[in-house]
Amino acid sequence: MTLTAVTTTEAPAPPTRPVWRVPPTVVVSFVVVALVLAWSIAPGVFSHQNPVDGIPSELFRPPSGAHWFGTDHLGRDEFARVVHGTASSVSSALVAVLIGLVVGGLFGLLSGFFGGLVDTTLARFVDVLLAIPSFLMAVVIVSALGFQTINAAVATGVSAVAVFARVLRSEVLKARSAVFVEASLLLGGSRASVLFRHVLPNASRSVLQLAVLQFGLSILTIASLAFLGYGDPPPASDWGLLISSGREYPLAPWLVWAPAVVTIVTVLSVNRISRWLRKTD
Amino acid sequence: MSRGYLPFALRRAGQAVLVILLAYVATFVVISVLPGDPVTATLRNPQNGFTEEQIARIVSYYGLDRPVLVQLWEALSRFVTGDLGVSLRSNRPVADMIGEVVPSTLVLAGASLGLALLLAFGIAFGVRYLPRPFGPALRSVPSLFLSVPGFLVGLLLIQIFSFGLGLFRAIDADSPWATFFAALTLGVWVSAQVAEVLIANLDREAEQDYAGVARARGLGQARLLLRHLLKPSALPVVTVLAVMIGEVLGGAVITEAVFGRTGLGSLVESSVASQDLPVLQAVVSLAAVVFVLVNLLADLVYPLLDPRVTVVRPEARVAVA
Numbered sequence: 001m002t003l004t005a006v007t008t009t010e011a012p013a014p015p016t017r018p019v020w021r022v023p024p025t026v027v028v029s030f031v032v033v034a035l036v037l038a039w040s041i042a043p044g045v046f047s048h049q050n051p052v053d054g055i056p057s058e059l060f061r062p063p064s065g066a067h068w069f070g071t072d073h074l075g076r077d078e079f080a081r082v083v084h085g086t087a088s089s090v091s092s093a094l095v096a097v098l099i100g101l102v103v104g105g106l107f108g109l110l111s112g113f114f115g116g117l118v119d120t121t122l123a124r125f126v127d128v129l130l131a132i133p134s135f136l137m138a139v140v141i142v143s144a145l146g147f148q149t150i151n152a153a154v155a156t157g158v159s160a161v162a163v164f165a166r167v168l169r170s171e172v173l174k175a176r177s178a179v180f181v182e183a184s185l186l187l188g189g190s191r192a193s194v195l196f197r198h199v200l201p202n203a204s205r206s207v208l209q210l211a212v213l214q215f216g217l218s219i220l221t222i223a224s225l226a227f228l229g230y231g232d233p234p235p236a237s238d239w240g241l242l243i244s245s246g247r248e249y250p251l252a253p254w255l256v257w258a259p260a261v262v263t264i265v266t267v268l269s270v271n272r273i274s275r276w277l278r279k280t281d
Numbered sequence: 282m283s284r285g286y287l288p289f290a291l292r293r294a295g296q297a298v299l300v301i302l303l304a305y306v307a308t309f310v311v312i313s314v315l316p317g318d319p320v321t322a323t324l325r326n327p328q329n330g331f332t333e334e335q336i337a338r339i340v341s342y343y344g345l346d347r348p349v350l351v352q353l354w355e356a357l358s359r360f361v362t363g364d365l366g367v368s369l370r371s372n373r374p375v376a377d378m379i380g381e382v383v384p385s386t387l388v389l390a391g392a393s394l395g396l397a398l399l400l401a402f403g404i405a406f407g408v409r410y411l412p413r414p415f416g417p418a419l420r421s422v423p424s425l426f427l428s429v430p431g432f433l434v435g436l437l438l439i440q441i442f443s444f445g446l447g448l449f450r451a452i453d454a455d456s457p458w459a460t461f462f463a464a465l466t467l468g469v470w471v472s473a474q475v476a477e478v479l480i481a482n483l484d485r486e487a488e489q490d491y492a493g494v495a496r497a498r499g500l501g502q503a504r505l506l507l508r509h510l511l512k513p514s515a516l517p518v519v520t521v522l523a524v525m526i527g528e529v530l531g532g533a534v535i536t537e538a539v540f541g542r543t544g545l546g547s548l549v550e551s552s553v554a555s556q557d558l559p560v561l562q563a564v565v566s567l568a569a570v571v572f573v574l575v576n577l578l579a580d581l582v583y584p585l586l587d588p589r590v591t592v593v594r595p596e597a598r599v600a601v602a
């Protein structure tokens with residue numbers, strides 16, 4: 001209720017900022033994400049059981065000490081399947097974010113920095129990308145490229161291009177109007193050097209936050225595509241595929257809930273980190 | 282209504298038409314850069330029972346023997362006149378196939394938007410006015426909703442209310458309860474996005490000087506909300522909902538698959554499975570048309586609803602979404 005003109009940030013930031021005060025939920029989120037990334041890099045370290053060949057005498061065992069997430073219809077350890085499916089579920093989300101970031105970022109950068117005809121042309125292009133519902137776009141692209149997880153990742157990335165382009169464009173516009181950018185142009189800085197030395201670093205914070213957010217969204221989109229069967233076919237074990245095939249065995253509900261909980265916890269953690277990044281901005 | 286409204290509306294409408302046409306071109310390009318030739322592969326599939334003459338007729342109908350640019354031009358001119366082509370699978374006009382399933386998806390989409398609004402307003406009001414442990418706890422609900430894949434929400438609802446409580450039969454996809462839960466599945470995601478905007482707006486408006494003045498005059502919280510905070514906070518929701526149309530249309534693919542409904546989403550799924558490209562192209566470009574028109578409408582109506590918005594710089598408002 002005081003005058004709001006003093007500061008534009010929401011948080012009543014104290015003059016001396018405490019050194020990295022991270023809320024406990026964010027710490028937990030980082031641990032979860034680190035664990036999941038470790039699963040995707042070295043699944044064998046975390047699960048010694050075979051994710052592809054099952055043990056016929058151990059069908060549909062409920063979760064226990066020996067099988068944390070139980071076993072499926074072929075006697076395969078569900079935990080091993082989840083861990084080994086992480087690589088394609090999570091790393092492909094990273095690929096998607098990278099595509100969106102690089103392509104969309106380039107669009108936004110060029111659009112915001114050069115303005116004029118470049119801006120107008122790219123803006124229409126981004127409008128078109130936004131107009132096609134992103135999930136439908138991903139479905140069309142993945143069906144054009146073929147049903148593989150890597151194609152699902154490409155499709156997800158392309159459908160995220162527009163968002164990155166938009167955010168980066170507005171960030172560049174914001175940075176461009178800053179006095180120090182004007183000053184460095186007046187001092188004879190070339191456009192390229194100003195772009196990379198000043199504009200890009202200033203835009204990077206909100207782009208990082210967006211990238212993390214899109215990482216979570218991409219995990220969901222890729223899981224949805226896998227759920228529809230547009231990813232790698234079995235015996236691959238993408239989380240979405242695991243959930244989809246687990247549906248056929250209602251008497252073994254852990255086959256749905258184990259991968260489901262892993263997916264939700266992962267995405268929740270990623271979203272929490274993104275939110276924290278936005279707040280500390 | 283201000284002086285600049287008509288030029289603004291005309292420019293905005295022109296833009297919309299351009300974007301629709303370009304969206305059609307974009308889907309055409311994506312679909313026709315397909316590696317291989319699934320069109321003739323599909324046609325020659327013995328199961329379809331096309332004779333060589335029929336294949337030749339279909340191929341020349343689609344102009345597949347001509348250069349891609351010519352094909353694009355012809356397809357585009359057909360699209361503009363409302364001719365969506367013929368299915369490669371059933372040999373029926375795509376427009377008829379879409380017409381059959383549209384009502385079901387419309388019901389689903391409408392119900393889910395309604396439910397989403399109810400949920401979102403419930404969450405946002407709860408955040409502000411529920412007593413301490415509950416109100417603030419509700420703040421994390423939208424981000425929880427945004428972390429759950431849509432198909433899981435559907436599976437969970439079916440598990441609880443169909444298999445558990447026996448409220449509806451999962452097989453009977455068009456029963457009112459099944460429709461309700463399908464709409465809820467779609468609505469949860471939308472509601473989270475709307476609720477986030479609402480909560481942020483209410484927080485911001487409550488800090489404004491006018492709200493302080495109203496409080497100082499002795500206005501109770503409920504009055505303050507209804508008389509002062511609600512309108513400026515809720516108006517941007519119009520824009521958010523318009524953008525959400527795209528999410529609803531995309532989410533329909535998942536929701537209809539989970540609940541076994543027929544609709545635009547299931548049409549997409551089946552046409553992907555059978556590589557029925559004309560159908561896929563038509564549904565996706567129609568979705569783009571719907572998205573663009575709804576957003577055009579929202580953009581045109583918004584300045585009339587919100588007197589704070591001037592149409593001089595239409596870009597300024599887009600940042601709200």
